[in-house]
Each structure stands twice: as structure tokens, then as C-alpha cells.
Amino acid sequence: MAKKTTDCLVLTTDSISSCSRMLQLPKSKPKTNLASVTEAYEYCRQITAEYAKTFYLGTLLMPKEKRKAIWAIYAWCRRTDELVDGVEAKDTTIETLAQWEQQLESIFAGEPTDDTDVALIDTIKSFPMDIQPFRDMIAGQRMDLHRNRYETFEELKLYCYRVAGTVGLMSNAILGISNNQNNVPWEKDGQTYIPKEEAISLGIAMQLTNILRDVGEDAQRGRIYLPLEDLKAFNYTEQDLMQGVIDERWLALMRFQIKRARNYYHQAEAGIRYLIRDSRLPVWTSLILYQGILNAIEQNQYDVFSKRAFVPKVAKFSSLPLAWLRAQI
Ligand SMILES: CC(C)=CCC/C(C)=C/CC/C(C)=C/CC/C(C)=C/[C@@H]1[C@@H](COP(=O)(O)OP(=O)(O)O)[C@]1(C)CC/C=C(\C)CC/C=C(\C)CCC=C(C)C
Numbered sequence: 001m002a003k004k005t006t007d008c009l010v011l012t013t014d015s016i017s018s019c020s021r022m023l024q025l026p027k028s029k030p031k032t033n034l035a036s037v038t039e040a041y042e043y044c045r046q047i048t049a050e051y052a053k054t055f056y057l058g059t060l061l062m063p064k065e066k067r068k069a070i071w072a073i074y075a076w077c078r079r080t081d082e083l084v085d086g087v088e089a090k091d092t093t094i095e096t097l098a099q100w101e102q103q104l105e106s107i108f109a110g111e112p113t114d115d116t117d118v119a120l121i122d123t124i125k126s127f128p129m130d131i132q133p134f135r136d137m138i139a140g141q142r143m144d145l146h147r148n149r150y151e152t153f154e155e156l157k158l159y160c161y162r163v164a165g166t167v168g169l170m171s172n173a174i175l176g177i178s179n180n181q182n183n184v185p186w187e188k189d190g191q192t193y194i195p196k197e198e199a200i201s202l203g204i205a206m207q208l209t210n211i212l213r214d215v216g217e218d219a220q221r222g223r224i225y226l227p228l229e230d231l232k233a234f235n236y237t238e239q240d241l242m243q244g245v246i247d248e249r250w251l252a253l254m255r256f257q258i259k260r261a262r263n264y265y266h267q268a269e270a271g272i273r274y275l276i277r278d279s280r281l282p283v284w285t286s287l288i289l290y291q292g293i294l295n296a297i298e299q300n301q302y303d304v305f306s307k308r309a310f311v312p313k314v315a316k317f318s319s320l321p322l323a324w325l326r327a328q329i
């Protein structure tokens, strides 16, 4: 349970269950005694620190106001994802998602239903943003409810946009804003350039990486996110995948998937220079670290069935100088 200290809440030993409780949908009527704005942001920080070691590191490199805003967005996204991916996912129905979407509409109307909403409402006040990417993410979770196969890459790409490209758009609203009028965001040849496509590309790249890392785990849940047209092209069957067959066909298929994901990272990279200077380092850090999972898959000889690809802590910290160098451009 989170415990109060002088001005913030700290994590205690049972913080994981406390965090996971924070992720559940409110079961009864809206609470009346909601968290203060400070407490609400602290809950969002705890959720981010607990569930997203990579992104949390990135946010620590941001100015305080932006960092808090990203935690609020993270907490909302995590809660949304948890509805179809978390411990209580089996209870999630179309109605649950409709209720969650209603709660989203209330947030944008300035009416919190539970504690983490308080932080998101405050974030939306400081960093005005569009509700549509949030709605689109819920539409992505709806896809997860009723399908477990993707025939073509185009279909998978829509899913990736909805569950992850949308995060790029939400983050853009925070990462690009400057309080300094001399430091106008996205000025390119005198014209305002908003790197939306690049932000979406980073989300898609990360989601594709996530899919490659989790092939084995997803197969155990009866899910295949790799496009079936790709399996066919490499003469690899669904049964092979379910049995975790690693052979030349699998290696070729995985090399193809990794190349595609790297292309999306590449497209995203071109957009980072248009972000406000203080946002470039955290984005480069997150990009390099998440892309590192692809290298880890290669080092594991493409065995995503019995090994989980991850970037070790030492490698995480040693990639900071490279991220810093790239952020200078
Ligand atoms: C600084 C920074 C990178 C901020 C973004 C942090 C943020 C708000 C993350 C939300 C992530 C989230 C919970 C999304 C819900 C759906 C989901 C789980 C997507 C997958 C994330 C990784 O999660 P994890 O490895 O924990 O997965 P499991 O559920 O445990 O399997 C995703 C792979 C997608 C995340 C997508 C992004 C962070 C978008 C990145 C784009 C930008 C920050 C825009 C940058 C701007 C330009 C111009 C390039």
C-alpha cells in the first residue's frame, strides 16, 4: 500500500499489488473523496516506475512538468491495456470498454471518476490535446477482444497504430510544447511542422518489437500477431509457431520482421529533431533502449519461445551517451 510522507507517497513492499489495484476499473459509483492533484500524479509515477522501467528512465530525463504529464498519460494507457491484457482481463467485455470510454469522455469534460483521472485532467489543462487518439486506443483494445489472428500486415498496422501509434500522438502534445515563445516548436522553413507521422512510426516500431519479443507468450494464449500472409510467404505454419519450431524458415521470417520494425524506427528518428530540445534526449533514450530488444532477439538466435529478450541494466545506462549525442542535432 502507498504510504504518505511529508509531501509525497512512497512505494512499500506490497507496492506491486497496490499498483495493480490502482489499475482496476472503479466497480461502484464515482468516488467522492478523490486524490489531490499531487497525490494523483504520485500514483501515476508509481504505476510508470513499476510497469515501465524503460520509459520511466526516459521520463527522468525530462523537465518536471512534462515528466508528470507523461506519467499521467502512461497510467491511463496502462489501465486501458490492462483491461484486455491484465489479471482481470477475462472479465472484460464490450460493455467494460464502453464504460471506460464513457470515463474518458468525463475526463475530457473535466470530471474525474477515480484518482488517476485527477492527474490526467490536470495534464490536459496544461497541455491541450485531442481526445481522438485516446478513443482510438480503446478501439485497439476492442480488436484484442474479438480477434487473435491478423491476415495481412495492413490489418496488423491498424492495430499497432491504435494501441501504440496513438501513444506517440498523445506524447507529442507534451513533448513539443515550450513555455519559451522564442523556442517555437517544429519550425521548419518558417512553417510549423508537427512530426505526427514520425511519432506514430515510433509507436508502431515499438509495438512490432513488443510483438516479436512476445511471440511465445502470445502463442500460449492462442494469439498470433505475426501476419499470416508472412507466415505463408516463408512456408512456416501456424502449427509450427504453436510448437515453437526454430529452423531456417523461422530465422528468415524473423529477419524479415526485424527489418520491418527497424524501418519504422528509422522513419521515427527523422522526426525527433522537430521536438523541443529538452524532449529529444528522453525520446532518443526510449527509442534506443526499445530497439535494443531487437538486438537481444538476434543474440538469442531468434528463440522467442523459451527466452525473453531484454536489454540488461548495464547496456541501458551505457546507451545514454549515444542518446545524448543524437539528441544534440
Ligand atoms: C518519453 C516517452 C517515450 C514517453 C511515452 C511513455 C508512454 C506514455 C507510454 C505508454 C505505453 C503504454 C502503456 C501503452 C499501452 C499499449 C501498450 C502496452 C503498448 C506498448 C508499449 C510498451 O509496453 P510494454 O513493453 O510495457 O508492453 P506490455 O504491455 O508489458 O507487453 C508499446 C510497445 C508502445 C508504446 C508506444 C510509445 C511509447 C509511443 C512512442 C512515441 C513517442 C514518445 C513520440 C515521439 C515523437 C517523435 C516525433 C518520434
Ligand SMILES: [Mn+2]
Binding pocket: 081, 085
Ligand atoms: Mn500489454
